[in-house]
Amino acid sequence: MSSTDHTGDLSAAHAGAAHAALPRLEHHFDSYEQQRETASLGMWLFIGQEMLFFGGLFTAYIIFRHLFPDAFAAASHHLDIRLGSFNTVVLIGSSLTMALAVRAAQLGRQKVCGWFLIATMVLGVTFLGVKAIEYHAKYVENHIPGVTQFHWEENFHGKQIPQNQARIFYGLYFAMTGLHALHMIVGIGILLWLLYWVRRGRFTPDNYNYVEGVGLYWHFVDIIWIFLFPLLYLIGRH
């Protein structure tokens, strides 16, 4: 057992004595350190399950892209690469502001932390707004399976692309980006809640694990997009 592993440490037995002096320590933990490490482990585990969750979609994507390479390339060309790239930059920027918010919380600079959280939210909302524009364009073009009469007739490099294969691409596109957007919406909700607590001065350099956990989550959602963007927008572009 390593010495950093708190729970194996015999001296922790009396840590409860100091409990009363640590207002933000939950009753079942012995120290801020234990509380923070536990929260962080929990968040990593949650991210682990999220990866498997998206993993099912990526599996389906890989299989069908392999089966219908031309249809996927053709359908991909109908996505707006400029908006997609813009959104990628926006999200990377939001990851930066999120990281700065965590850093500010760690240093105990609550006010700065709050502003960075707001910046992150603004960028997140921007992303969703651009996504909505893209979705609307697809709606107008009748490229949303099951919502409008799905329509596709087009040759791609001289090949006629079967409507159903394009439909599967868009089915996966909306499933993947839709779930990603849902994660963004949940994330923005959590940021609002976090902002409330930051404003009330809840976090201290010893105890900012909520900010850290939300930060991990936000970075994870960004990373999913970093995978989605090339898979969905950049097929067959050289």
Added chain:
Amino acid sequence: MSTASSAPARNYLNSSYGLWSWLTTKDHKRIGILYAITITVFFAIGGLMATLIRLELATPAGDLLQPDTYNRVFTMHGILMVFFFLVPSIPATLGNFLLPLMLGAKDVAFPKLNLASWYCLVAGGALTLWALIHGGVDTGWTFYTPYSSSYSNTWVNVTGIGVFIAGFSSILTGVNFIATIHRMRAPGMTWFRMPLFVWAHYATALIQVLGTPVIAITLLLLVLERTFHIGIFDPTLGGDPVLFQHLFWFYSHPAVYIMILPSMGVVSEIIAAFTRKRVFGYRFIAFSSLGIAILGFLVWGHHLFVAGISTYSALVFSVLSMLVAVPSAIKVFNWSATLYKASVSWETPMLYALGFIGLFTIGGLTGVMLATLGIDLHVTDTYFVIAHFHYVMVGGAIMGYLGGLHFWWPKITGRMYPVFWSKLAALLVFVGFNLTFFPQFILGYMGMPRRYHAYPPEFQVLNVMSSAGATVLAVGYMLPLIYLAWSMRYGRKAPENPWGAVGLEWETSSPPPPENFVHTPVVTGEAYDYTKKVYAFPTQEAELV
């Protein structure tokens, strides 16, 4: 020892009163009880469905229920029993109650999340029951496409979302348990001093966290397919219905280990306590739990041997599936060998544990037969499979659950259960179970397909035997419900450690105080040490000196 068992001490049950105090509790022990009540309700409804199935199959003609009704009944039986009873059964009740106690912690790592998990199960269950009341679902619990995506006219989406939500109960419980085991152990509680129950739950939690999200996304894709016809599972749109089976079994095979591993953990505890010695091969049992959890992710293809996968993949999945039998055999033999030169007490929990060994052995060996390609070809999708997985999931998981419930009943409620009735119930469950499911092995080899509501007359005798056995089994399940409820009020008061067992949970009062231990325990030795004391409770004054 700090608490005296004579005084009516403050405990987690009497520390606060009222429904609201229970619905908002963050105490892992109370949440365990909430789960126990919830899954008992689901078990009762699932059991009612089983009763209807066995009544229908008493005659070959299919004359009791309409075919449509029968299909809804076996589907609901499967969904309720698998997702709403077996998966949460031991981890969410006994696991929740005991993990912090066994580790010497005050609670699980995330108490609020723990409560949220319970609400997920309730919400998912409520949605599923809503679907049941409004006409049910008829796809089988396996939801195979394209039947479920394009043909069934029942509440597939609602049930799918219900299971999806309940899945998050399982995922969050798994997250909680892993974090608890990593970070909440008492001083001196090293990894190899942990009880085997904890190891089993660690392995289970890994599957819960890594497997369950896959079925969640699979069911979500099914809902999208049904609603928007995105085409991925629909052969008429170019999709692949067999892809669904791959994704489904990637979770649902490991899910079997979510059901059986905690039960194995319970059996390890019971055997140690009622032989009063250290379990033989502690590390082998601990690592075999992890081995089963890891191998469990590599064998899903054995559900698809005749579904259109290549012969080559079938060979690979066959040999991988057989490997799972090795860690399983290690456990069974280690438990048996623990009895050597032991002090064996034939208390009720021990009866369940010994019954578990018997039923799990048969379930495991028939599992190896199903992994054997030449046999699977004939018996897959027949009653042989039904018998096999009931031996593992009912014979295994429920024997463990009932055994554990009796073993820790004094700790949970502070009362003893009636000895005679409990032993009678254990016997009835064992005998009734075998009468119900053993004939189904023969039926399966005879060729009776599963999910048949009417069948050729030559299968009747075996079906009648099975239905008759089911009545015995039903009595065996109802008895504990009655006498355990009775004992909560009228049972003899339980001492701190009625069995003379070793384990941190037996070092606190029965029922335990809300904070579990008045003084944080310190562990100085290995688990199951009957020769010397390995738990100390230094008071703070002593510590300061």
Added chain:
Amino acid sequence: MWQNLPLFPDSASTLAGQVDGIYLFSVAIALIFSALIAVMVITLAIKYRRRHPDQIGSEEHPPEILELVWSVVPLGIMLVMFFWGARVFVTARTVPANAVEYHAVAKRWMWKFQHPSGAREINELHVPVGQTIVMKMTSEDVIHDFFVPAFRTKYDIVPGRYTTVWFQATKVGEYHLFCAEYCGAEHSRMGGRVVVMSPRDYEEWLTHGNAGVAPAASGAELFGTLACNTCHKSDSAARAPKLDGAYGTQVTMVDGTTAKFDDDYIRESILNPQAKVVSGFQPIMPTFKGQISEDQLLQLITYVKSLSGPGK
């Protein structure tokens, strides 16, 4: 009552004996292990029962070497089962070269069979004893499964593709045919019977009111009525690939990939012609999706296949 209690199914195919062999072997193994464990557990639990309330178990354990024994011995036995079972399975999944092709189209909730002679039947399948038969199967709706317990074989029938199962009946008689994959309301009644007849009786059955046009001939006719022959001609100036001798070969596509010219490829090319266009040709073929039934597809495939058969 007990004469109504059969414990073992009829054995009526060459495969049945092989499946029974590995099955009985593994049952014996299971019985030995169960008995071993039961005897061990019960004997030890009685012999070492608690004699007085405070007794604790001895610290003594059996030798550690046992761990190795009970890991390696089961592993060895399982490897035997694996190889034996794999051999039976590979036999069952490898269609013998001399097999005669029958067709099955499953739909909710019936079976449609067509014999090589063209005879058609529903929910009943007459076959001659001793003949190796391969059933080429597809489904019009959901997944079904062709299961004849007396033949000890089964295979799923997946919509949108062809799967096969082969058997050689060895005993004259009537046997159950089941659908073994859940397919909805009448799943349990989607069955029928397989009638195994002597070759002479089978010939007689075919000639008495069960005549029909052979699938290849029906396919040839369809090939004309659907105007396939306007492009798929045997001369070199054709606008479409030559089909004579093509079956079973590797074909190169316009995008450089190759595909095997088999049943599923023909099916795809008829329903979705643009998916894989043979190198050197234009994507001009129209789709026939929705215009032909599963039965007709099978006939066309049989015809195309016959163009590469012996004597061509």
